[in-house]
Amino acid sequence: MTSPARSTDALVVFSRVHKSYDGTSFAVRGLDLHVRRGEFLTLLGPSGSGKTTTLMMLAGFETPGSGEILFEGRPITGTPPHRRNFGMVFQNYALFPHLTVGGNVCYPLEVRGVPRAERERRAAQALAMVRLEGLSSRRPDQLSGGQRQRVALARALVFEPPLVLMDEPLGALDKQLREHMQVELRELHRRLGTTFLYVTHDQGEALTLSDRVAVFAGGELQQVDTPEALYEQPANRFVAGFVGDAVTLAGTLADSGEPARVALPGGGVLEGVNVQAAAAGTPVLACIRPERIGLLAPGAAAANTVAATALDATYLGDHVRLRCALPGQEPIGVPLPLAALPAPPHGTPVRLELPARHLRLYA
């Protein structure tokens, strides 16, 4: 999983790339990553995880300490950033405040020596693509945040780069606008077919936008996968905790077979998937998506259940979240459909079903 299979359609290849700023700790460590031609790949991770450093090394603003970055099969580590010909969108847009919207969008064409008429035609086209027709003579400070974002996009796309890099481009927008722009970005990517490399710390955004997501933590690549696989089959406990909600139960691996079994401290044994081939007797963390947990009706029987006590219920509009106490564990939240109302009152003993194929055990 951490070393993706070599594929012929890789546009960008990171090969054993290391980067350190201070000489003692790694910002990026042993990175092997393939960016496929035409895909929307998101680098996801908390701050300091190395995702932005990775993007900046690809853009050419940072130099790898060792290793090589290939573009179209050719090493580009020695290519200065202005000759890499990648579009780039910055978190704060970085629109030139002394130029008009049109001037901003024309800029990359101008430095490439595109004739004026052609320049204006293509700039108008790019502005139309992001639905900003007629705003060409405005100044950036006369635009709303969303409009600035679109100008930055148009500017990064107008010279038709084979690869567009985006560094948390929606970070400065409010939630509603962000969701709207996500849809537009996705649509733009579908229409253009250009390869997008996107950096964010927002896992919801990563899952919404991407064909594939690369999860970073502590300078190391944790997992590269489709959003669905990332969510359903996290490779390690970091990914399980970082991407989506997870209910976690601490226990000891009782049986490392298939399926493996985990013994919980308060008694009870659960079956699950032994993701990292942990040995029997080692402490493990059992993780499951909350929506996979079922609340058994009194008297009903099921496999892989655990006894708990209902604490309280929170009404959330589309569902109810029931907090349950398990002996020796942090309280866990179980989502219930509205049809399950009224929720069991405080102190009621309940049985929870944790389907074995969704319960993943991490060393």
Add this chain to the structure above:
Amino acid sequence: MEAGALREALRRESRARTLRALALAAPLALFLLLTFLVPIGALLVRAVDNPEVARALPRTVEALRGWRGEAAPPEPAFAALAGDLSAIDDQAEAGALARRLNSDASGARSLVMATWRALRAPASEGNAAVQAAPPAAGARAPLLAIDPRWGEPRFWEVIARNGARWTPDYLLAAVDLRRDAGGAIAAMPPEQTVFRAILWRTLGIAAAVTLGCLLLGYPLAWWLATLPARTASRVLILVLVPFWTSILVRVAGWIVLLQSGGLVNQGLLAAGLVEAPLALLFNRTGVIVAMVHILLPFMILPLYSVMRAVPPDYLRAAVSLGSHPLQAFRRTVVPLTWPGIGTGCLLVFILALGYYVTPALVGGPSDQMLSYSVAQYANVNLNWGMACALGTVLLAVTLVLYGLYRRLGRAELAP
């Protein structure tokens, strides 16, 4: 009824606020009035002030009205002069008159003082004769008897020209113009022109110093602006230390460094770059080097504060869009730092215009700036009118530059 009371209350409140603001601003306003506006006003007045002749010789001036200076002065003028001079009681006033006339016609000092003393002497014949003579009979001969130079029209011309309470002569002289005999404004004869050349020299030195500061300060300010804030403030102290050192100390330092046996020349000689020591001191080079050094912080500080506000992302964005880093710098950072460039250049240029001590210490005679002439007139020649007129020229140049800056600045920064 209610509304009226409310309006009244609001008005009271707003009046109280205004009064409070005025009270807080008043001490500074008073200070500025006393230390800034009043001296400038006095300077402007002094530049056109011409009280001596009008006060001391009112009848003579009256008698000379209409006299053009082509012929001998009219007869009544002699009598009027004798009367006016006799009426001066105070030696100081006579001295002021004599000094004033002497600054326009050399020799007038001794002429006036001698005549005044002769006329005031209680039992002198001249005095008796002049005063005994009826005005019509002529006071000409007795005055000539006291001093035959009263026969020269140039002294009378000076009296006639300075008869008015206010005069444009100082200001005209400050830009190498004068009034000819007919009162029309004409150019100074070429051999007497000095101030235009000095003004151009002053502007030239100020421009060279400004350019030097910009060339040295801009890269440094940019480097400072890209440093982390904590490091930058430490380095900034190094920029400011010279700023806090006395100008005299720094100039003395430059004299030590730049003299023919100084460190710079020794270094150049040792490196084999020059055959003989370069003349770096008491010439234009020394003046510009020392002034650039002194004024550099005034360039760096505004540049730095403007550059701090330019996010490095602009540069990266321009590079990512295909600009060579230098081109990206020229097309993003430079336009965004125009306000800092403008402010820094204006500050340095205006400060440089008024430099006096530095050129006086490290410059030669042909490197002195306008303020040197001001000091010369104020301290040596005691010609306050000329000193103030030259000061007014400097003030006018400064204001014009500031106006230009405002106008260009607005165009450049228009949103």
